[in-house]
Amino acid sequence: MEFSRPRLLVLGGGQLGRMLGPAAARLDIATTVLDPTPACPAAATTDAQIVGSFADYTAVVEAAADVDAVTVEIEHVSTAALRDIASGGIAVHPDAAELETVQDKLAQRRALGEAGVPGPRFEALPDTEDNAERHAAAGRFGLPAVQKLRHGGYDGRGVAVLPGDAQADALLPGASYLEDLVDIDRELSVIVARSVSGATAVYPPFEMEMDPDLNLVRAVLYPARLPEEVLTRAEDVARRAVEALGGGGVHAVELFATRSGEVLVNEIAPRPHNSGHLTIEAAETDQFEQHLRAIFDLPLGSTRMRGPAVMTNIIASGAAGQTAYRGIAEAVTGEGAHVHLYGKRQSRPGRKMGHITVCRDDRDDARRAAEHAAAVLTVTGTAQTGR
Amino acid sequence: MEFSRPRLLVLGGGQLGRMLGPAAARLDIATTVLDPTPACPAAATTDAQIVGSFADYTAVVEAAADVDAVTVEIEHVSTAALRDIASGGIAVHPDAAELETVQDKLAQRRALGEAGVPGPRFEALPDTEDNAERHAAAGRFGLPAVQKLRHGGYDGRGVAVLPGDAQADALLPGASYLEDLVDIDRELSVIVARSVSGATAVYPPFEMEMDPDLNLVRAVLYPARLPEEVLTRAEDVARRAVEALGGGGVHAVELFATRSGEVLVNEIAPRPHNSGHLTIEAAETDQFEQHLRAIFDLPLGSTRMRGPAVMTNIIASGAAGQTAYRGIAEAVTGEGAHVHLYGKRQSRPGRKMGHITVCRDDRDDARRAAEHAAAVLTVTGTAQTGR
Numbered sequence: 123m124e125f126s127r128p129r130l131l132v133l134g135g136g137q138l139g140r141m142l143g144p145a146a147a148r149l150d151i152a153t154t155v156l157d158p159t160p161a162c163p164a165a166a167t168t169d170a171q172i173v174g175s176f177a178d179y180t181a182v183v184e185a186a187a188d189v190d191a192v193t194v195e196i197e198h199v200s201t202a203a204l205r206d207i208a209s210g211g212i213a214v215h216p217d218a219a220e221l222e223t224v225q226d227k228l229a230q231r232r233a234l235g236e237a238g239v240p241g242p243r244f245e246a247l248p249d250t251e252d253n254a255e256r257h258a259a260a261g262r263f264g265l266p267a268v269q270k271l272r273h274g275g276y277d278g279r280g281v282a283v284l285p286g287d288a289q290a291d292a293l294l295p296g297a298s299y300l301e302d303l304v305d306i307d308r309e310l311s312v313i314v315a316r317s318v319s320g321a322t323a324v325y326p327p328f329e330m331e332m333d334p335d336l337n338l339v340r341a342v343l344y345p346a347r348l349p350e351e352v353l354t355r356a357e358d359v360a361r362r363a364v365e366a367l368g369g370g371g372v373h374a375v376e377l378f379a380t381r382s383g384e385v386l387v388n389e390i391a392p393r394p395h396n397s398g399h400l401t402i403e404a405a406e407t408d409q410f411e412q413h414l415r416a417i418f419d420l421p422l423g424s425t426r427m428r429g430p431a432v433m434t435n436i437i438a439s440g441a442a443g444q445t446a447y448r449g450i451a452e453a454v455t456g457e458g459a460h461v462h463l464y465g466k467r468q469s470r471p472g473r474k475m476g477h478i479t480v481c482r483d484d485r486d487d488a489r490r491a492a493e494h495a496a497a498v499l500t501v502t503g504t505a506q507t508g509r
Numbered sequence: 510m511e512f513s514r515p516r517l518l519v520l521g522g523g524q525l526g527r528m529l530g531p532a533a534a535r536l537d538i539a540t541t542v543l544d545p546t547p548a549c550p551a552a553a554t555t556d557a558q559i560v561g562s563f564a565d566y567t568a569v570v571e572a573a574a575d576v577d578a579v580t581v582e583i584e585h586v587s588t589a590a591l592r593d594i595a596s597g598g599i600a601v602h603p604d605a606a607e608l609e610t611v612q613d614k615l616a617q618r619r620a621l622g623e624a625g626v627p628g629p630r631f632e633a634l635p636d637t638e639d640n641a642e643r644h645a646a647a648g649r650f651g652l653p654a655v656q657k658l659r660h661g662g663y664d665g666r667g668v669a670v671l672p673g674d675a676q677a678d679a680l681l682p683g684a685s686y687l688e689d690l691v692d693i694d695r696e697l698s699v700i701v702a703r704s705v706s707g708a709t710a711v712y713p714p715f716e717m718e719m720d721p722d723l724n725l726v727r728a729v730l731y732p733a734r735l736p737e738e739v740l741t742r743a744e745d746v747a748r749r750a751v752e753a754l755g756g757g758g759v760h761a762v763e764l765f766a767t768r769s770g771e772v773l774v775n776e777i778a779p780r781p782h783n784s785g786h787l788t789i790e791a792a793e794t795d796q797f798e799q800h801l802r803a804i805f806d807l808p809l810g811s812t813r814m815r816g817p818a819v820m821t822n823i824i825a826s827g828a829a830g831q832t833a834y835r836g837i838a839e840a841v842t843g844e845g846a847h848v849h850l851y852g853k854r855q856s857r858p859g860r861k862m863g864h865i866t867v868c869r870d871d872r873d874d875a876r877r878a879a880e881h882a883a884a885v886l887t888v889t890g891t892a893q894t895g896r
Binding site: 126127143144146147149150153165166167168406415420421423426429445446447451454455457460461462463464476481 | 533540552554811815849850868
């Protein structure tokens, strides 16, 4: 096979593109990112940025005029543009159909359900503004339950936990559905790569510890603290889920392991994912190179883990403003500590500004070190302007 | 310590800058490279390229106008510019004095000799065009010997092995010196980081297998095939060598391990080095991040190796012309194989176009896999022009 500097367009230029850039360079893939923010995080590690909106049909079509392949680092892109680009013979992974399924969480649930992939029981809420009618439907479904908006939710937004005695005004407005409130033991993420020719490679499950206040991943742990039998089942469920959606590239399958021993799919991101960042140091092939291998139909890489690892996110605190870091020297000091800053010029409380992965022979030791590093490395905004 | 997006200028934009870029991004260091070739290899992974000559005083001074620190990926830069930049309060590592010492191999030998660092016996050849006089001096020094040009040699250029019966016309023209022809058992490289506040971190010795035809590194092996006692001595010699030169940043100390058990310094590169590329995957901290930690005075990272590894260079063959790769799919297939392409647009026979590192539990197994991967991945030039 000839492989001479293929040209890739990435829709979105945040931290995922920033971490994809080095993998693309290793394979000499010329990478352009489309992002509305000038000097976006991915601009520093890729060949070029086009300033524009990935949700805008014309911007996407124009940006793709001169490339061999298109991928995304965010789901909320113009799928109409992707459909037309693909019909012009350019490789688009994940494809428009998969992205549309994933953009609508109810469609995603239905697609997985039809494929027999285990998930919580679910049901659409009536598409009406009459809250009494919706509340009555919720009662028939059975409370307590979780209400999820079909569109636009992420990092815990667009999700409401409805207790058994929830009143009608507790319902979120907007097109939505209900799911059973699952008795969660642990949350898992399984990174699955599916190459465009159909080969799959599955990483072992990573455990996600959620921050209940920020509704963000607080820590990702490998190995996960669950019996081998559950983990093996999680890998199987995740692989089936990705095959059900049918797209190419890396996918993150978020799963609930329940106290009764079930493994249920929560949701799928058809792209590299926060929960897979520890693969950069801890896996033989990182999720970003794996994504590129998948979409350019190279053989998928080994998903073997080189040892235990724990990742913690670095979340901004304090004031909003121009980004300032404190405590980097202490954060990089720990054995096996790897600091990744995302280069976001503007800091806002709660914003993901970087992550730290610690590799140690012992997972719990790695976890203490990662939490320490994340605690000493603070990111805040300053009033200072300029560079 | 505040550490808010420091700005770094790198003189030279080849593969070393290309691999430095991702490490700089992780620490949110805004990196510009100065290189005469538009779209140089480092441009893809750094914030910006200035097209210009790193050997040109004015170009270097102008490029450094707006940065906090300057470093190099090549020794042959304008040290006059670096001296003036440093006197203006910008951090320059390695500094002009060290670079001048290293640029003149005889001065380097003398500096190491004065510090008591073991090396081959050496002596300057008379600075004359009278070959008979130089030949007579060589006879007094004792042949066989190695003649080395003081300036400009690299990858085996500027070096002549003079046999015992060498005639006067065998001498290279130019300012040069003689060294004892060492009875080499193995060649080693020890990567030593020295932070600007004086801390050092030393990687275990890597073994370099040279290609006798191309005079390039053919393979770098870890662990090296020498007794522990010799390796420990090599680390000690390398650390003393770097302390003798006094500059900040990562250094590669190339060493001869002789059949009689000596460890002698061959030469020093005051920068990340081909022999250290396997640290990207195989060491806890790679040489590029280590270099940045050293020059920005962050704590140095762990030099622990995560397991055996072998690196082989990917050398262009066939015609000169626009770069084309073949065999990438097979090259990335092996367990633990990591392909790094340098993005050089023009291929010339003998040019370094990339490298492959293979990590395996067994070094000799890794070596076979690395040599296989380097054999199947061919890089040639094509007549095709355009992108």
